[in-house]
Amino acid sequence: MSTADVVLALLSRGPAHGYDLKRGHDTWFDQGRPLAFGQVYATLARLERDGLAAVAHTETGGGPERTVYEITPSGRARLAAWIDEPAEPAAPGADELIRKTVAALRLGLDPAGFVARQRAAHLRRMRALEQAPATDPTSRLVVEHAVAHLDADLRWLEVAAGYVAADGVAAPVRLLDHVAADDHADVDADDHADESAADHSDDHSDDRSRA
Amino acid sequence: MTPQSTPGDLPGTPPADHLAAADRVPAGAVLEAHGVQHAYRRTVALRGVDLRVEAGEVVAVTGPSGCGKSTLLHAAAGLLVPQAGTVTLLGRDLARLTEDERALLRRREVGIVLQFGQLVPELTAVDNVALPLLLDGHPADGARRLALDWLQRCGAEDVAATMPSDMSGGEAQRVAVARALVTGPSVVFADEPTGSLDTLAGRQVLGLLVAAVRERGASLVIVTHDNTVAARSDREVRLVDGAVAAEAVLR
Ligand SMILES: Nc1ncnc2c1ncn2[C@@H]1O[C@H](COP(=O)(O)OP(=O)(O)OP(=O)(O)O)[C@@H](O)[C@H]1O
Ligand SMILES: [Mg+2]
Numbered sequence: 001m002s003t004a005d006v007v008l009a010l011l012s013r014g015p016a017h018g019y020d021l022k023r024g025h026d027t028w029f030d031q032g033r034p035l036a037f038g039q040v041y042a043t044l045a046r047l048e049r050d051g052l053a054a055v056a057h058t059e060t061g062g063g064p065e066r067t068v069y070e071i072t073p074s075g076r077a078r079l080a081a082w083i084d085e086p087a088e089p090a091a092p093g094a095d096e097l098i099r100k101t102v103a104a105l106r107l108g109l110d111p112a113g114f115v116a117r118q119r120a121a122h123l124r125r126m127r128a129l130e131q132a133p134a135t136d137p138t139s140r141l142v143v144e145h146a147v148a149h150l151d152a153d154l155r156w157l158e159v160a161a162g163y164v165a166a167d168g169v170a171a172p173v174r175l176l177d178h179v180a181a182d183d184h185a186d187v188d189a190d191d192h193a194d195e196s197a198a199d200h201s202d203d204h205s206d207d208r209s210r211a
Numbered sequence: 212m213t214p215q216s217t218p219g220d221l222p223g224t225p226p227a228d229h230l231a232a233a234d235r236v237p238a239g240a241v242l243e244a245h246g247v248q249h250a251y252r253r254t255v256a257l258r259g260v261d262l263r264v265e266a267g268e269v270v271a272v273t274g275p276s277g278c279g280k281s282t283l284l285h286a287a288a289g290l291l292v293p294q295a296g297t298v299t300l301l302g303r304d305l306a307r308l309t310e311d312e313r314a315l316l317r318r319r320e321v322g323i324v325l326q327f328g329q330l331v332p333e334l335t336a337v338d339n340v341a342l343p344l345l346l347d348g349h350p351a352d353g354a355r356r357l358a359l360d361w362l363q364r365c366g367a368e369d370v371a372a373t374m375p376s377d378m379s380g381g382e383a384q385r386v387a388v389a390r391a392l393v394t395g396p397s398v399v400f401a402d403e404p405t406g407s408l409d410t411l412a413g414r415q416v417l418g419l420l421v422a423a424v425r426e427r428g429a430s431l432v433i434v435t436h437d438n439t440v441a442a443r444s445d446r447e448v449r450l451v452d453g454a455v456a457a458e459a460v461l462r
Contacts, residue, residue: 112456114448120459126442127461147439154438162275 003035005082007043008052008075015070018044029141031146044069052078097153101160115161117190119154126150157188228288239265240299241398241430242287249282256282257293258453262432264398269421271430271444278450280434281402288323288400288431289313301397318343322391322399322429324420329387330375336362336382337371340390347394361389365419381412388420398430414439 003025010016010024018040044067046054052075059066071079077118097118104114129147134140214389249257256279264270272280286293289305298305301320305313317323330339338345340358345351362368367385370378378386391399401420417433417440424431433440441447445462448455 116459119449119457120447120461123438123442123447123459124461125438130439130442140261141232147442151438158275 002082003039004043004052005079007040007047008071008079008082011047011053011069011071012076012079017059017066017068019066021069027135028138029142030135031129031142047075051075084104086207102156105160105163114160115157119157122150122154122157221265241266241301241435242270242432243297243299244283244287245297246461247283247286247293247298247407249279249286249293249295256453257286259296260450260453260455262287262448262455264430264432266397267425268446269424269433269444271441271447272434272450273436273441273447274450274456280450283450284400284402284432288321289317290323294313318346319394320396320398322394322396324384324387324399324401326403330383330390332375335372335374336367336378336386336389339375339386339394343390343394358389358393361393364423365389365392366415371398377381381416384413384416386418387415388423391420392423393428396429398432399424401431401433403434403436413437417443455457 006025006028007021010021010028013024016024018037021044022035022037022040025040044053048055048069051072053069054072056068056070059068101114101118105111126147129143129150132143134143220348226421240263242262244260244262247257247260247262248255260279262270262283262284267307272283274280282291282293285291286296287297287300289298289300289308292306301316303316308316329377330336331342334342337355337358340361341351341354344354344357359368359371362371362385365385365388370382370386370423372381375383375386391401399420414437417435417437420433421431433444435441442461445460447457447459447461449457449459
């Protein structure tokens with residue numbers, strides 16, 4: 001996410017000075033890293049240079065002088081264009097999780113242990129997110145997004161764990177080809193590969209009705 | 212106020228001599244399972260599983276399909292007696308109880324939510340929820356009032372007078388959760404309670420179950436495939452091929 005776009009979005013609500021914008025940002029993204037003051041002012045300077053924001057006036061009463069900014073018409077156009085364009089889905093291959101998992105599996109460095117530790121870390125993070133009090137409905141949305149991503153990572157890790165369990169040698173080679181596949185059937189079949197076919201029907205309800 | 216029955220007042224409460232000293236769980240544990248093994252004909256479902264659940268703890272049991280989760284849950288809840296190993300539930304060695312004694316223990320002190328077909332088809336929602344109380348000789352009026360109260364807490368008051376065949380999957384699950392909680396159990400076992408629901412509906416029912424259990428300080432063992440449900444637990448126990456493959460403390 002670009003800070004400039006978010007600052008423009010905040011400015012579109014009405015004229016504001018740097019501190020207002022920082023506070024606005026930190027309220028919208030209260031699970032994320034707070035916006036540094038230096039970054040606010042650098043961003044405002046860039047927006048002003050590009051004609052997307054302009055100085056509205058300067059407040060002098062009491063404390064230090066404060067510059068109040070407002071969005072310009074081309075700033076509004078730029079904001080609308082940003083909102084219109086869907087966000088780029090996270091690029092595969094660049095993620096630290098993928099880098100580590102692939103390395104752990106390819107190197108055979110206790111892959112099952114790696115998956116278990118990564119799973120625990122993800123679940124803990126998910127639990128913390130679920131428990132964080134949502135200050136307003138949109139901050140809840142931001143949490144939901146993070147949770148959905150963690151869930152996707154966990155499903156992918158489960159596929160990775162399935163390959164490890166099924167075949168420690170072939171697994172590393174196959175892993176990247178199957179990144180997107182939430183292939184439970186595959187995992188299950190591998191899981192029972194050593195059981196007798198006569199006893200193990202694919203359909204559990206069948207098994208139960210015979211019992 | 213949390214509706215709650217008082218099992219001690221009821222007729223037929225198992226006498227104290229069922230709590231022989233050797234059967235007592237260590238302080239704080241509501242469930243202690245040791246070396247549990249079970250096979251269905253030649254399919255080995257559990258290969259020596261240990262599971263301990265503390266009072267007030269929410270434990271998620273996860274793992275690939277067929278790894279033995281349901282078998283473990285059924286053994287822990289006294290729905291089946293495993294071929295080897297011991298299960299001590301609320302201070303009772305389950306293998307040493309008769310079938311009737313296990314049924315009584317389940318009805319009075321344990322809440323159970325299963326995936327399908329658990330509501331009595333001939334009874335309305337409110338009568339389904341009141342059933343465990345009625346079976347224990349509670350006056351019908353009070354039992355129905357408590358049942359309605361729980362249906363309301365579970366967001367199912369609209370179907371109070373509805374028969375199971377006329378409920379949606381989500382409604383039936385809410386009713387099942389209300390029935391599991393109506394007796395004020397100190398431990399609840401839930402097996403894929405949202406398996407038949409879409410994600411959002413399932414998570415709502417689950418959220419409700421976990422919140423109700425936590426509010427009472429009861430314990431919950433929940434089998435799930437949903438990571439967000441596992442993430443609401445205090446500890447995840449992961450089974451692979453009939454054995455505990457990993458445990459993660461999330462608290
Ligand atoms: N009544 C039965 N008769 C025969 N085999 C059974 C019976 N119940 C379970 N099994 C087998 O025992 C093994 C463990 O089954 P279980 O139902 O405990 O797994 P699970 O982890 O709950 O699976 P799922 O996630 O699909 O519900 C499986 O191989 C299953 O096919
Ligand atoms: Mg099952």
